[in-house]
Amino acid sequence: MATPLTDFERRKQISVRGIAELGDVVELKKSFNRHLHFTLVKDRNVATPRDYYFALAHTIRDHLVGRWIRTQQYYYEKDPKRIYYLSLEFYMGRTLQNTMVNLGLENASDEAIYQLGLDIEELEEIEEDAGLGNGGLGRLAACFLDSMATLGLAAYGYGIRYEFGIFNQKIHNGWQVEEADDWLRYGNPWEKARPEYMLPVHFYGRVERAADGIRWVDTQVVLAMPYDTPVPGFKNNTVNTMRLWSAKAPNDFNLKDSRIEEILNEINILASAIYVRGFEEEVAIQLNDTHPALAIPELMRILIDVEKLDWEKAWDITKQTCAYTNHTVLPEALERWPVQMFERLLPRHLQIIYEINQKHLDNVAAQFPGDVDRLTRMSLIEEGDPKRINMAHLSVVGSHAVNGVAQIHSEIVKNTVFKDFYELEPDKFQNKTNGITPRRWLLLCNPGLADVIAERIGEGFITDLHQLKKLLAYAENEAFIRDVANVKQENKLKFAAYLEKEYNVKINPNSIFDVHVKRIHEYKRQLLNCLHIITLYNRIKKDPNKAFVPRTILIGGKAAPGYHMAKMIIKLVTSVGNVVNNDPIVGDRLKVIFLENYRVSLAEKVIPASDLSEQISTAGTEASGTGNMKFMLNGALTIGTMDGANVEMAEEAGEENLFIFGMRVEDVEALDKKGYNAREYFEKLPELRQAMDQINGGYFSPKEPELFKDIVNMLMHHDRFKVFADFEAYVKCQEKVSKLYQNPKDWTKVVIKNIANSGKFSSDRTIKEYAREIWGVEPSDVKIPPPNEPKA
Numbered sequence: 001m002a003t004p005l006t007d008f009e010r011r012k013q014i015s016v017r018g019i020a021e022l023g024d025v026v027e028l029k030k031s032f033n034r035h036l037h038f039t040l041v042k043d044r045n046v047a048t049p050r051d052y053y054f055a056l057a058h059t060i061r062d063h064l065v066g067r068w069i070r071t072q073q074y075y076y077e078k079d080p081k082r083i084y085y086l087s088l089e090f091y092m093g094r095t096l097q098n099t100m101v102n103l104g105l106e107n108a109s110d111e112a113i114y115q116l117g118l119d120i121e122e123l124e125e126i127e128e129d130a131g132l133g134n135g136g137l138g139r140l141a142a143c144f145l146d147s148m149a150t151l152g153l154a155a156y157g158y159g160i161r162y163e164f165g166i167f168n169q170k171i172h173n174g175w176q177v178e179e180a181d182d183w184l185r186y187g188n189p190w191e192k193a194r195p196e197y198m199l200p201v202h203f204y205g206r207v208e209r210a211a212d213g214i215r216w217v218d219t220q221v222v223l224a225m226p227y228d229t230p231v232p233g234f235k236n237n238t239v240n241t242m243r244l245w246s247a248k249a250p251n252d253f254n255l256k257d258s259r260i261e262e263i264l265n266e267i268n269i270l271a272s273a274i275y276v277r278g279f280e281e282e283v284a285i286q287l288n289d290t291h292p293a294l295a296i297p298e299l300m301r302i303l304i305d306v307e308k309l310d311w312e313k314a315w316d317i318t319k320q321t322c323a324y325t326n327h328t329v330l331p332e333a334l335e336r337w338p339v340q341m342f343e344r345l346l347p348r349h350l351q352i353i354y355e356i357n358q359k360h361l362d363n364v365a366a367q368f369p370g371d372v373d374r375l376t377r378m379s380l381i382e383e384g385d386p387k388r389i390n391m392a393h394l395s396v397v398g399s400h401a402v403n404g405v406a407q408i409h410s411e412i413v414k415n416t417v418f419k420d421f422y423e424l425e426p427d428k429f430q431n432k433t434n435g436i437t438p439r440r441w442l443l444l445c446n447p448g449l450a451d452v453i454a455e456r457i458g459e460g461f462i463t464d465l466h467q468l469k470k471l472l473a474y475a476e477n478e479a480f481i482r483d484v485a486n487v488k489q490e491n492k493l494k495f496a497a498y499l500e501k502e503y504n505v506k507i508n509p510n511s512i513f514d515v516h517v518k519r520i521h522e523y524k525r526q527l528l529n530c531l532h533i534i535t536l537y538n539r540i541k542k543d544p545n546k547a548f549v550p551r552t553i554l555i556g557g558k559a560a561p562g563y564h565m566a567k568m569i570i571k572l573v574t575s576v577g578n579v580v581n582n583d584p585i586v587g588d589r590l591k592v593i594f595l596e597n598y599r600v601s602l603a604e605k606v607i608p609a610s611d612l613s614e615q616i617s618t619a620g621t622e623a624s625g626t627g628n629m630k631f632m633l634n635g636a637l638t639i640g641t642m643d644g645a646n647v648e649m650a651e652e653a654g655e656e657n658l659f660i661f662g663m664r665v666e667d668v669e670a671l672d673k674k675g676y677n678a679r680e681y682f683e684k685l686p687e688l689r690q691a692m693d694q695i696n697g698g699y700f701s702p703k704e705p706e707l708f709k710d711i712v713n714m715l716m717h718h719d720r721f722k723v724f725a726d727f728e729a730y731v732k733c734q735e736k737v738s739k740l741y742q743n744p745k746d747w748t749k750v751v752i753k754n755i756a757n758s759g760k761f762s763s764d765r766t767i768k769e770y771a772r773e774i775w776g777v778e779p780s781d782v783k784i785p786p787p788n789e790p791k792a
Contacts, residue, residue: 024108029116031059050186052118053096053126057189060099060109064230066787068239074784075154081281081777083148083155086295087288089138090145090159090242092130093440093600095190095229096123101444102146102232128183129599131165132244134558135519136434136626137327139600140405140763141288143626146437147767149233149240150463152780161191161227161244169558169597174574178561191227191244198248199224207348214305216348223248234439234463237784280320284775287399289327290335290391296322296398297352305348311355323774324395324402325432327623329409329417330523336388339381353389357381360397367424378420396421396428401774403430406624406645408665432770433648434624435763438465441630445604448487449635453755456480465762472756475749484755485748488611488635495609499593508588511550512741515606515636516614517598520559520566523621527715528723528730529555529614530573534691535731536590537580548589549738554606556595568711570594575700575707603627608634611747612659612737615640616730618721620665622646629761635751637740639733641726645761653757657750661733662726671725678716681724688727692716 035058036042042051075082100106113120133139141157148155165181205219224245231240285295296318303314328334342350357380368374380397382388396402396418404410410431414422422429443450443462453461456474461467474480489509496509516529533553540548555573559566577592595602613631615622615638622644632638632649639659640646650658663671682689696712698705715723740747759765771777785791 091133
């Protein structure tokens with residue numbers, strides 16, 4: 001009789017990572033050795049771990065190429081509407097493991113690499129993150145590409161191939177130091193340069209009127225070289241394209257060069273064919289925030305100057321083609337570009353923007369006669385010194401749809417920042433709540449959790465995250481509660497080992513892992529967290545013998561290099577950590593770790609290990625957030641304000657299953673009307689006062705007592721984000737966290753309810769809404785035949 005399988009062995013058999021077929025393993029090994037020999041020109045005697053990574057990357061890429069070509073052939077034959085997602089950021093992270101997951105090759109690759117005497121996890125760690133973004137907006141674009149491919153949409157990501165990614169963050173003596181992120185120094189095995197599609201991009205020059213229309217002449221030319229990266233859908237053989245453009249200096253570039261003329265003629269012929277059929281019916285362009293807003297005047301320039309369409313027809317096509325996603329209501333983040341810069345760099349585009357503005361204001365004046373203030377507010381041009389172009393206004397006026405990224409944010413957009421525009425064209429405004437791809441943010445980063453879920457409800461949730469609702473039937477199931485808790489503990493132990501190895505820090509794996517990772521910014525209120533840390537520290541010091549639920553507080557994120565206050569916040573967190581972590585009275589009951597160089601690949605490690613997710617922005621400031629969704633899906637509980645997508649998370653899971661605290665949007669508005677007075681709270685709350693006195697008095701910076709005076713001054717006198725107003729509610733809410741954590745079974749039940757109700761927050765759902773309600777296309781579940789099978 002066969003010996004019964006252990007839980008682990010049984011799980012491995014039904015693992016969502018895919019069965020390691022013998023044929024696949026043999027073929028992968030052969031391909032790996034072939035690439036090591038022929039592509040990298042190495043043998044096993046001299047190959048380095050990086051060579052092995054590249055050999056594996058090329059091996060996996062081979063499995064993409066046939067599907068990639070076949071997908072493009074399929075699109076050519078079926079001629080679906082094309083979606084162009086324009087984003088100045090694509091925060092892709094690493095590609096190798098994601099590709100293996102989406103092609104169902106993870107277990108086979110694991111086995112092949114093991115048989116070759118290598119460790120696949122070590123090879124995966126060698127890959128550089130493609131850090132072509134700052135945070136949420138860029139990572140959202142990456143999730144969207146994954147969903148668009150998985151949903152069979154003929155979609156292309158268009159962006160910039162930055163030579164350097166977002167900087168690598170080093171912490172020296174508690175300060176952030178930026179180092180160049182030379183992500184391409186060893187080459188990028190995933191991209192394919194396409195010099196045959198290189199295009200001229202014009203700058204400077206002057207505009208002249210000729211008999212055949214307007215001409216932009218005497219320009220200087222930069223060449224744009226495209227690099228294509230494959231984007232695989234999940235097990236559907238669809239491989240879409242992300243095309244990133246790199247600027248090349250022309251070599252005595254001459255527009256009369258026949259090859260360039262040929263390229264331009266080809267484009268014009270193709271364009272003409274499309275315009276005859278109705279460009280807007282063939283193409284949709286989504287602007288990811290205002291950064292690509294110049295697409296609007298550029299499309300107008302091509303249609304009018306090159307295609308010779310009249311203004312009305314060109315404007316109708318442009319408007320019906322373009323749509324704009326707004327990502328922020330913070331006034332300093334809405335782009336305003338100097339007119340003077342346009343006059344020099346893009347004189348023709350400036351003319352077109354002036355014309356757009358004139359016709360727009362004529363329309364406003366006709367609908368709201370005599371309302372001069374409204375005309376001033378709604379103009380694309382802001383008078384002043386210097387005169388500026390409001391790129392958000394350009395984006396709204398030039399698009400047929402404008403969306404916010406969470407329900408609360410979309411309402412704020414309509415009621416405040418674009419109120420006048422909403423009153424002019426109410427039907428234009430929509431909501432599209434953000435989402436995350438469950439492939440990277442569950443399957444890839446948390447295979448243990450994915451497996452215990454698949455054991456109970458099957459694998460359908462991977463492409464239909466709403467199926468997680470079925471887990472509610474297991475919320476009281478002892479075995480499932482135990483499995484979920486065990487997976488979390490394994491993830492915590494693994495992350496603790498990683499921290500010890502990489503940061504030389506020892507942490508208590510039985511403590512609450514309380515995690516606050518995101519860009520460092522005043523509105524995200526890392527300072528509120530910091531004040532709570534100091535309060536906990538003071539409580540332990542005051543009564544060292546009192547029972548205390550141990551916590552490890554992990555804060556991570558990058559500060560913009562020129563953002564003084566954000567850099568001071570990092571210095572404060574590291575300074576507080578220095579005192580707390582070295583106080584023998586505290587021991588391992590409280591630890592504060594600043595996670596250096598937070599990025600996609602580090603998020604994939606920390607999120608599955610987290611118990612508590614900090615989403616504590618001032619209500620009305622965070623457009624959506626997506627980190628909040630990743631934590632929810634991976635079994636962390638949320639402490640947060642009613643802001644961004646937290647509101648919808650509370651709706652889905654029940655407010656009682658999140659730790660919600662603090663002011664709502666209407667409370668913030670009321671406080672603004674009344675006038676926020678930080679000193680009131682400072683005088684009223686002894687623990688707040690003690691913490692502030694310690695920061696101000698040099699307790700955490702004894703060698704430089706005045707070090708944090710800028711932070712103190714800001715919090716006391718001009719804090720736009722009202723940290724003190726939420727301090728008391730936050731500290732009380734954190735006490736509820738500690739109380740629930742003392743009962744592991746009850747805690748895990750709440751975790752299960754959160755996971756089960758996170759289905760709404762899949763980027764598949766978001767993209768289906770964009771497709772149907774903005775782009776006018778229907779997602780497809782057609783599985784294109786793989787390259788080794790004849791076409792259907």
